[in-house]
Amino acid sequence: xxxxxxxxxxxxxxxxxxxxxxxxxxxxxxxxxxxxxxxxxxxxxxxxxxxxxxxxxxxxxxxxxxxxxxxxxxxxxxxxxxxxxxxxxxxxxxxxxxxxxxxxxxxxxxx
Amino acid sequence: xxxxxxxxxxxxxxxxxxxxxxxxxxxxxxxxxxxxxxxxxxxxxxxxxxxxxxxxxxxxxxxxxxxxxxxxxxxxxxxxxxxxxxxxxxxxxxxxxxxxxxxxxxxxxxxxxxxxxx
Numbered sequence: 001x002x003x004x005x006x007x008x009x010x011x012x013x014x015x016x017x018x019x020x021x022x023x024x025x026x027x028x029x030x031x032x033x034x035x036x037x038x039x040x041x042x043x044x045x046x047x048x049x050x051x052x053x054x055x056x057x058x059x060x061x062x063x064x065x066x067x068x069x070x071x072x073x074x075x076x077x078x079x080x081x082x083x084x085x086x087x088x089x090x091x092x093x094x095x096x097x098x099x100x101x102x103x104x105x106x107x108x109x110x111x
Numbered sequence: 112x113x114x115x116x117x118x119x120x121x122x123x124x125x126x127x128x129x130x131x132x133x134x135x136x137x138x139x140x141x142x143x144x145x146x147x148x149x150x151x152x153x154x155x156x157x158x159x160x161x162x163x164x165x166x167x168x169x170x171x172x173x174x175x176x177x178x179x180x181x182x183x184x185x186x187x188x189x190x191x192x193x194x195x196x197x198x199x200x201x202x203x204x205x206x207x208x209x210x211x212x213x214x215x216x217x218x219x220x221x222x223x224x225x226x227x228x229x
Contacts, residue, residue, distance in 0.1 A: 043154070045217045048217060089154075096142070096166040097167070098167035099218065101154040102153075104153060
């Protein structure tokens, strides 16, 4: 089976940097994704790591270490609109799109 | 391109009834996945359809079923509704995989159907 652990909540101020960690245990692993979900909204794709290392997309970066079964999402220059829940997700197998999600981290950005 | 659409957006049913939810994927996407989201259990995978065939299945009872049509539109059905089935049901479609980046892992979610079972 698969399980992913993330902190439940993080609070930070505008302009700060937040790192959301995700540790996983999975019997199969094809890549680690991150999704953002605002209250009342649908999850939207942020980033994907198939290989170890850092992927940068604007203010957001994601990191993966397969040897440590660990990844993180880095949110830089926080803005109020970044207040949302962030989910890590793994694709356990090569076939299909059966994503297994972590419990989500609620990020609250304060002025 | 239009996004993923789901109908209805809100639904209220009573225990024992059945419900059918509909999802229209982004044009050109052949993979459609369904997820259940609740405060207690989070986002849980229900099943995935690809070219009218169920390709993956989550750990839900047989009361939960789905299908996909030749135009890639998908429906999911829940029979004999229970109070615990109250949830946001999300549908997601995925584009064909591309080499290198692995875009197969990028799923585009619809706004969801909020089901309340009384």
